[in-house]
Amino acid sequence: MSSLPLLAPLATSSFLNTLDPRLRVLLCLAWTGSCLSLERLSLQALAALAALGVALLLGLSPRALLRRLVVMEGFMLLVLLLLPFSMPGNPVFTLGNLEATDAGFARALGILFQAHGVIFMVLILLGTLEVVTLGHALARLGVPDKLVHLLLFTVRYVQVLYEEHLRLRQAMRARAFVPGTNRHSWNSLGWLLGMLLVRSLERASRIHEAMKCRGFHGRFYLLDDGAWGRHDTLIALAAVPLVLVLPLLESVL
Amino acid sequence: MSEPLIRLQGVCFDYPSDPVLRDVDFTLNPGERVALAGVNGAGKSTLLRLLVGLVKPRAGRIHAFGQERRSEADFREVRARAGLLFQDSDDQLFCPTVLEDIAFGPLNLGRSAGEARAIAERVLDELALSHLRDRVTHRLSGGQKRLVSLATVLAMEPEVLLLDEPTNALDEATDERLTDYLKQLPQAMVFISHDRLLVEKLANRAVILEAGKLKEAVMHRHPHQHSHLHIHAPGLADHSHPLPGHNDHGHSGL
Numbered sequence: 001m002s003s004l005p006l007l008a009p010l011a012t013s014s015f016l017n018t019l020d021p022r023l024r025v026l027l028c029l030a031w032t033g034s035c036l037s038l039e040r041l042s043l044q045a046l047a048a049l050a051a052l053g054v055a056l057l058l059g060l061s062p063r064a065l066l067r068r069l070v071v072m073e074g075f076m077l078l079v080l081l082l083l084p085f086s087m088p089g090n091p092v093f094t095l096g097n098l099e100a101t102d103a104g105f106a107r108a109l110g111i112l113f114q115a116h117g118v119i120f121m122v123l124i125l126l127g128t129l130e131v132v133t134l135g136h137a138l139a140r141l142g143v144p145d146k147l148v149h150l151l152l153f154t155v156r157y158v159q160v161l162y163e164e165h166l167r168l169r170q171a172m173r174a175r176a177f178v179p180g181t182n183r184h185s186w187n188s189l190g191w192l193l194g195m196l197l198v199r200s201l202e203r204a205s206r207i208h209e210a211m212k213c214r215g216f217h218g219r220f221y222l223l224d225d226g227a228w229g230r231h232d233t234l235i236a237l238a239a240v241p242l243v244l245v246l247p248l249l250e251s252v253l
Numbered sequence: 254m255s256e257p258l259i260r261l262q263g264v265c266f267d268y269p270s271d272p273v274l275r276d277v278d279f280t281l282n283p284g285e286r287v288a289l290a291g292v293n294g295a296g297k298s299t300l301l302r303l304l305v306g307l308v309k310p311r312a313g314r315i316h317a318f319g320q321e322r323r324s325e326a327d328f329r330e331v332r333a334r335a336g337l338l339f340q341d342s343d344d345q346l347f348c349p350t351v352l353e354d355i356a357f358g359p360l361n362l363g364r365s366a367g368e369a370r371a372i373a374e375r376v377l378d379e380l381a382l383s384h385l386r387d388r389v390t391h392r393l394s395g396g397q398k399r400l401v402s403l404a405t406v407l408a409m410e411p412e413v414l415l416l417d418e419p420t421n422a423l424d425e426a427t428d429e430r431l432t433d434y435l436k437q438l439p440q441a442m443v444f445i446s447h448d449r450l451l452v453e454k455l456a457n458r459a460v461i462l463e464a465g466k467l468k469e470a471v472m473h474r475h476p477h478q479h480s481h482l483h484i485h486a487p488g489l490a491d492h493s494h495p496l497p498g499h500n501d502h503g504h505s506g507l
Contacts, residue, residue: 132349132389152349159391160343206344209307213337214409215329215361223353223370 010068012128013059020232021129021137027236028125030243035117037247041106044113047246051120060124068123076112083108131155136224149220157203164199168192256319257282258413258441259304259335264313266299273299275465277313281413287443288452290470291462297445298340300462301415304443305332318412333362336411340418342398346390351377351401354390358409376404380434396427403431416444420451 016024031051038044055065084092089103126134132152139148172188179185259281266274273296281287291297302308303315306328315322317331339345348354355373356366364372377383380400385393393401399419406414419435420428432454435442446452452459459470 130389135349153347156347156349156391203344206339206341207347209302210337210339210345211347212307213305213332213339214358214405215333216357217329217361219361221353221357221360221366221369222349223356223366224350 009130010060010064010123010128012124016058016124016128018231019235020226020228021133022141022226022228023232023236024125024129025134025137025141027239027243028121030239031121031125032118034243034247035114035121038114038250040250040253041110041113043246043250044110044117047117048113048120050246051117051124055120055124058124060128065120065123068127069119072115072119076115079111080108083111133226136222136226139222140224140226145220148222157200160203161196161200165192165196168195255283257316258318260316261303262314262316264303264310264315266296266303266308266310272465274303274310274462274467277465277467279460279467281441281443283441284457285441286455286457287441288456288459288470289443289445289462290452290459295462296465297462298417300467301337301417301443301445304415305335305337307337333409334411335413335415336406336409337415338403338406338417338419340421342395342402343391345402345405346393346398349389351382351385351388351390351393354401355405355408358405362409372408372410373404376408379407380404396423399423399427400431403434412440414438414440414442414444416442416446418445418447420446420448 035044035047035051038047056062084100084104085095085098087101087104087107089101091099092102092105093100129137132155135148135152135155138151139145169192172192177185177188179189257280259279261277261279264274264277264279265272277300279300289297289300299308303310304317306315306322306325318334320327322328322331346354348357352370352373355376356369359369359372360366374383374386377386380403382397382400382404385397385401388397390398390401399422403419414435416435420431423431428448428451432451435444436455444451444455456472459472461468461470
């Protein structure tokens with residue numbers, strides 16, 4: 001059974017994998033903060049380029065990168081198409097009675113650069129982590145237990161539900177179902193969705209029973225033995241100027 | 254004979270639409286390995302869930318480990334002492350990693366993280382699964398999930414095992430490995446299985462659910478004439494027949 005591609009960690013160089021996952025989360029947060037604080041278009045573009053450079057340098061394959069980006073670009077396209085028309089400013093051109101403004105274009109570009117600056121860094125630093133490891137790292141950084149377990153449960157069962165979905169789809173195809181735009185198709189897809197919902201509910205109650213059988217009384221536990229090493233501290237220190245250089249440039253210029 | 258571990262008396266259970274169990278009596282004694290047979294939908298899984306209080310009977314009494322059990326609090330102790338292996342491993346394994354899943358039970362029973370980890374390592378070692386220790390549970394193969402599920406149950410150090418189709422959907426080699434492992438365990442057990450081989454190898458008593466009634470089944474071996482279909486292919490386990498009742502094959506030398 002094929003697995004959900006978005007859940008599998010991206011491949012990366014071994015250097016990154018020697019870092020404590022917590023450091024990767026923290027670096028990612030710091031970079032995001034620095035990226036979002038930039039106001040000049042040129043610096044925002046530079047940040048996006050720098051992030052892309054880091055991602056490629058640390059061994060992210062361009063193909064894998066593109067495949068993940070596709071997921072986000074649909075949304076970005078919407079922003080690019082709508083923003084120029086929804087900001088007040090000097091009109092660049094008109095479409096019917098809609099005016100595209102220069103301020104709108106600038107804002108749209110700014111969002112494009114900043115989003116990519118952040119997403120490249122997220123993909124290389126966090127996208128290469130096993131989600132389970134990310135969950136552990138978040139827990140040890142003090143993220144509330146409930147949120148971490150919500151994430152971990154989702155990851156655990158999204159896969160099971162996806163496989164159930166695939167099995168049902170295969171069963172439909174095996175009986176010559178071809179989706180089209182007709183009442184029969186919509187009905188059948190509705191049943192598929194309904195069936196998935198019912199099965200998920202039943203599964204949830206079985207999981208709860210299994211947990212009760214093992215003495216569950218409302219507490220979850222995480223065991224992991226990641227250790228913060230000296231090289232993690234060194235990398236963290238080395239990263240400080242890199243994270244700060246763009247905001248500094250901004251305030252100087 | 255010593256005190257029975259579990260005793261059901263006059264237990265009735267209905268689902269909203271149809272009655273499942275009618276006036277069921279059942280006793281599990283130490284050392285017994287009971288095969289629970291019955292057609293699909295006969296209520297076998299329901300019976301196991303009744304034993305650990307996951308569903309409550311409409312009528313009748315359940316005694317377990319020396320006292321009558323009624324409330325949820327009563328059954329909490331029963332569940333720690335009678336480990337239930339679920340039919341679908343995906344229901345049982347919900348923790349991120351194998352080690353955490355196995356440690357979950359002991360931690361709930363109040364063990365410290367260190368103790369729980371040691372127990373988990375030991376159980377993994379006993380089942381020869383140590384290499385799976387840090388694996389993410391949802392990426393295991395079907396057979397691995399089944400064995401790890403059993404490990405999660407064994408980690409609670411139960412006195413009784415309740416197994417719902419333990420060898421269901423396993424390949425021959427894993428099936429055999431699991432059967433052999435179960436056979437050498439000291440615990441009393443009740444297991445549901447449609448796998449004739451497992452029943453013959455493991456059970457020393459059998460009961461059958463029919464039309465809501467539980468009856469004692471007679472276990473006997475007899476030589477029988479039958480034809481076999483053998484598949485020879487790389488990757489398939491050898492088809493030798495280790496069963497005592499099966500010495501009547503056409504070909505010689507077996």
